[in-house]
Amino acid sequence: MRTFMHGAAVWDVACPQRPSRVAGLTMAGFRVRSLPALRMVPHPAVTLLLEFGAGSPVLDCAAGQQQRGSLVAGSGLGAGGTVRARGENLECVQVRLSPVIARAVLGVSPADLDGAVVSLGDLWGREVSRICEQLGEVPSWQARFALTDALLARRHEAGPPVDPEVAWAWHRIVGSRGLARVDGLAAEIGWSRKRLWSRFRSQLGVPPKRAVKLVRFDHAAHRLVAGEGAAHVAADAGYADQSHLHRDVMAFTGATPATVAGEPFLAVDDLAWPDRGTLTRPHVPSDPRLGRRPEVRRPPR
Incomplete structure (x- = not known):
């Protein structure tokens, strides 16, 4: 775990030692003692947050809405500067999902999120509590990453691929x-x-x-x-x-x-x-031969 310092921001950050078994899925771990209101900048990924610390992250959204705890957010979260994150004594695993795999992992299309922040419990029910308890019980960040990766890989394998x-x-x-x-x-x-x-x-x-x-x-x-x-x-x-x-x-x-x-x-x-x-992505031909349809392969089931 390394310490990130940027102005008044001080976070402990952990990274997996091995890449995910699922292409398009990446993770990082964060431990933050005090997080003042932080502007969420839009990113081209679906965000999955699994919290397990003593505190609970709070997202202040537009129109006074709030979301707490483990959550999922569609691509482009924070457009217009309308979302702030804050909290005390936070520990979490943050996952970024390529939109290409998000439907299979989440069990719903990212379109159903419509750029909003949704409680992960609303999608996965009691399974979320069990996951967060397990994350808090394992002894290291690498073990947490392995646990999260195994869970999401199983969901990805069972979910439908996009066209x-x-x-x-x-x-x-x-x-x-x-x-x-x-x-x-x-x-x-x-x-x-x-x-x-x-x-x-x-x-x-x-x-x-x-x-x-x-x-x-x-x-x-x-x-x-x-x-x-x-x-x-x-x-x-x-x-x-x-x-x-x-x-x-x-x-x-x-x-x-x-x-x-x-x-x-x-x-x-x-x-x-x-x-x-x-x-990070696989190589995609940038200049297919004239008149030839680009090669498109369906992921293995």
Whole structure:
């Protein structure tokens, strides 16, 4: 376990020594004595939080709503800067699920979350209490990661896969860092734009155009945190100009690029998810032969 210090933020962070047996699933462990209100920055993954410490995390959402304890949140949680996390004496395992595997792991489509925060108990019932008790009883973080991975792998194996064309489109969006064009993806797959939009939205929880913007924003935001200038990031990340980047960052976070560059939620990623979690992906052909449908394979059952 390593200590993350960023301004007033001090967290203990643990990482698995081995990758998950499920592609698109990554984890990190956190121990935080005192967490003041922390802005949640949207991320292109479904977030699963399993808490087992003496305290309980609290998410303050829009319109005065709150969510406590173990929870699940759809891709893009915190858009507009409307969600803050806080708490005392927190210990938890945080899981990031690629939207491609989220339906199988959760048992519901990410579309049913609609970007909201939902109590994990509402999805899994009493099983959540048993999982959290087990996490608190095992002697180490590596044992907690192994326990969590085994549980989620079993759920993934039993759950339904998304359409292979949808998975292919998602990986192309991620592989292009949000520069892929939705019309081009539909044409390469051999679907209409309407069909791709419908299947993508119903199975992954976000429309493809929104996914493109979210992945592009995530890439740009981490480059801002790394100290790159906004003008350079805007030009290199596919924005029309610096004003375009500014508008996108404001829309996703409710803050300026300069403010987002100092967000602890983003800065901890290099320690907790050095491979950027769901952005780690299998190779996907970026330039299929003209007239040839891209190879799409259904995951083994």
